[in-house]
Amino acid sequence: MDRQSLLYASAGIAVLALLVVVLTFSGGGLNPQTQAGLATAEQLLNTSRANHGELSREARSLIDAMTGLPQSRREQWLNRLDQSEKDLESAAAELEQATELAAQDDDELRVEIERRIDQARQKRTQALQATSETLDAARTVSEVDKNRSRYVGEARAGYRQIAAYRPASLAGAQRAMIDWPDKKADLSQAIQQMADVKARSASLWKERSRAIAAPDADALLILETHQNLEADGLQLARLDSQLGRKVGQLYLSWDRILVDMDIREGETLTLHHKYKTVTVQIQDPQKKQGAHSESEAWVQVSKATFDALEDKLGMSVARKPAGKYEEEAESLAQPAGYSYLAPPGQSNQYGQWRRDSHGGSFWVFYGQYMFMRSMFWGPAYQPILPRDYNDYRRSYTSGRTYYGGTAAGRPRYGTNSRTTASRYRSSRYVRSGGYRNSYYKRSGGNLRGYGSSRYRTADAGGRGGSYRSRGSRSFFGGK
Numbered sequence: 001m002d003r004q005s006l007l008y009a010s011a012g013i014a015v016l017a018l019l020v021v022v023l024t025f026s027g028g029g030l031n032p033q034t035q036a037g038l039a040t041a042e043q044l045l046n047t048s049r050a051n052h053g054e055l056s057r058e059a060r061s062l063i064d065a066m067t068g069l070p071q072s073r074r075e076q077w078l079n080r081l082d083q084s085e086k087d088l089e090s091a092a093a094e095l096e097q098a099t100e101l102a103a104q105d106d107d108e109l110r111v112e113i114e115r116r117i118d119q120a121r122q123k124r125t126q127a128l129q130a131t132s133e134t135l136d137a138a139r140t141v142s143e144v145d146k147n148r149s150r151y152v153g154e155a156r157a158g159y160r161q162i163a164a165y166r167p168a169s170l171a172g173a174q175r176a177m178i179d180w181p182d183k184k185a186d187l188s189q190a191i192q193q194m195a196d197v198k199a200r201s202a203s204l205w206k207e208r209s210r211a212i213a214a215p216d217a218d219a220l221l222i223l224e225t226h227q228n229l230e231a232d233g234l235q236l237a238r239l240d241s242q243l244g245r246k247v248g249q250l251y252l253s254w255d256r257i258l259v260d261m262d263i264r265e266g267e268t269l270t271l272h273h274k275y276k277t278v279t280v281q282i283q284d285p286q287k288k289q290g291a292h293s294e295s296e297a298w299v300q301v302s303k304a305t306f307d308a309l310e311d312k313l314g315m316s317v318a319r320k321p322a323g324k325y326e327e328e329a330e331s332l333a334q335p336a337g338y339s340y341l342a343p344p345g346q347s348n349q350y351g352q353w354r355r356d357s358h359g360g361s362f363w364v365f366y367g368q369y370m371f372m373r374s375m376f377w378g379p380a381y382q383p384i385l386p387r388d389y390n391d392y393r394r395s396y397t398s399g400r401t402y403y404g405g406t407a408a409g410r411p412r413y414g415t416n417s418r419t420t421a422s423r424y425r426s427s428r429y430v431r432s433g434g435y436r437n438s439y440y441k442r443s444g445g446n447l448r449g450y451g452s453s454r455y456r457t458a459d460a461g462g463r464g465g466s467y468r469s470r471g472s473r474s475f476f477g478g479k
Contacts, residue, residue: 029105034113038102041117042095048124049088055131056081062138066145068219077134084134087127094120144226145219151226152212158229159205165236167194169244176247179285180323183250190243194236201232246325251282253322257336257376258312259296260427263435271306271440274298274427275317278375282322285349289368294375307445309333312401313415314424322349333401334392335413337376340369343393344386353386361386378423 063069063077098116101109144151173191177184204225212222260274276296283289309317316336320329341363342348350372351365362383365372373381388404395402404412411417415434424430435441 030102030107030113031110034107034110035102037117038095038098038113041120042099045088045091045095045120045124048091048128052084052088052128052131055128055135056085059131059135059138062135062142066138066142066219068145068216069141070218070220073220077138080130080134084127084130087123087130091120091123091127094123141219141223144223148217148219148222151222152217155212155222155226155229156209158226158233159201159209162198162201162229162233162236165198165233167191167236167240167243169240169247172247173243176250180250183323187243187246190239190246194239194243197232197236197239201229204228204232249320249325250323251285252279252320253282253340254279254320255316255336255339255376256318258309258315258317258333259424260298261306261310261313261429262298263432263438263440265438265440269440271301271303272298273301273306273309280322280369282349285322290349292371292375303445311415313427313429314417314420315401315414332396332399334396335402335404337372338384338389338392338402340365340372341384341389344389363389380419380423 059077059081063074066074094116098113098120101113101116170191173187177187208221208225211217212225255278257276257278258273259276262272262274264270264272274296276294278292278294280290280292283291312333314336315333316339317333318329318331319334319339320326321339340348340350342350342352344353344361347353349366350369351363353361354364355361362385391404392402401414403414403417406412406418412419414420415429421430429435432438440446
């Protein structure tokens with residue numbers, strides 16, 4: 001036999017031997033893992049029996065010592081303890097049957113053995129949980145039974161505190177209902193929720209105050225009354241805090257204005273926005289009083305956000321008007337400042353429409369809010385006319401961004417506006433020419449093929465501009 005034939009014959013013998021081993025194992029003894037699982041289950045059952053016995057004895061002792069415990073509750077707890085013992089006995093029976101099957105040393109019985117092991121586990125766990133919960137309840141009620149006067153006193157103090165509670169948010173909410181009439185129903189409902197809690201506590205105390213103060217009072221009734229009044233006190237404080245936050249939100253407006261964009265091409269390619277957040281705190285809408293603050297920050301953004309807002313430089317890309325809650329914030333990009341205008345012929349807390357010498361109308365901010373004109377529109381401010389506002393509202397109600405228009409047919413607002421380019425000429429985006437020489441722009445916003453060397457910018461600062469054409473490729477490294 002030549003060497004090649006010998007190799008084939010050897011391989012055939014090896015395969016045959018492997019098949020014999022597999023067939024012998026599959027038709028042979030019980031899976032060792034199942035045997036180990038059965039041994040572990042038996043050990044756990046023995047440990048659980050010892051723990052259960054200790055917990056059950058303590059629980060029964062406490063139950064026997066509580067003379068004021070209602071008979072119905074006593075029977076309920078004892079029955080639960082008895083059932084837990086039966087569950088352990090049932091678990092033991094399952095394991096005993098599993099052991100008998102395992103003695104046959106037949107792997108075909110593995111599924112049935114493992115099913116019985118799992119049944120034993122469920123019954124064992126159920127027994128321990130029931131006993132532990134019963135003991136916890138017995139301990140708590142026993143503590144109340146031994147300290148009745150203290151728990152009754154705390155319940156009484158809790159009720160009195162609730163009865164005397166005056167929500168800190170009430171005065172602000174009542175004022176807000178006048179300042180923001182469309183929020184009256186919601187604020188009234190929040191006020192009523194607090195009144196309902198107080199009424200519920202009063203009803204509970206009227207119903208149980210004498211019963212829990214009696215010498216032979218049900219300790220469980222004392223505990224439940226104490227817990228209910230404690231929960232009502234916490235809920236009342238929580239509702240008061242929530243209402244206060246809602247009222248505060250109504251007197252606050254903010255605008256998030258996109259003031260710069262950056263494409264950073266270094267070891268990785270990332271996209272960034274710089275936002276100016278303008279916050280206006282309304283102190284008194286009726287007296288046209290308010291204060292404002294500004295902050296700026298760079299944030300890394302996703303490709304979807306960068307692309308969606310690239311033509312909206314200088315615009316408000318998110319806002320929360322005064323008289324609205326935070327969850328009512330808007331994300332439809334619009335010219336900065338337009339959301340503060342009132343409809344033509346009307347006024348609001350920020351300003352009003354005035355007539356010029358030719359009889360036309362234009363918008364002006366009140367002195368307290370005059371900062372808005374320069375903050376939103378800068379030194380190149382042009383008066384806002386009624387037709388501008390009307391065009392803005394039509395776009396807004398249809399869900400479209402309003403860019404305005406000039407006599408030359410160019411956008412008045414946004415990235416493609418000459419006014420915007422002039423106002424933000426020192427921004428990274430304008431100085432780079434919109435990053436038209438970056439790999440990201442030249443590739444049409446491609447997220448793949450960006451290489452740490454091939455497409456890296458020549459700018460040591462890692463910002464878009466030129467790019468190299470050597471080296472290996474790697475995946476886009478931004479968000």
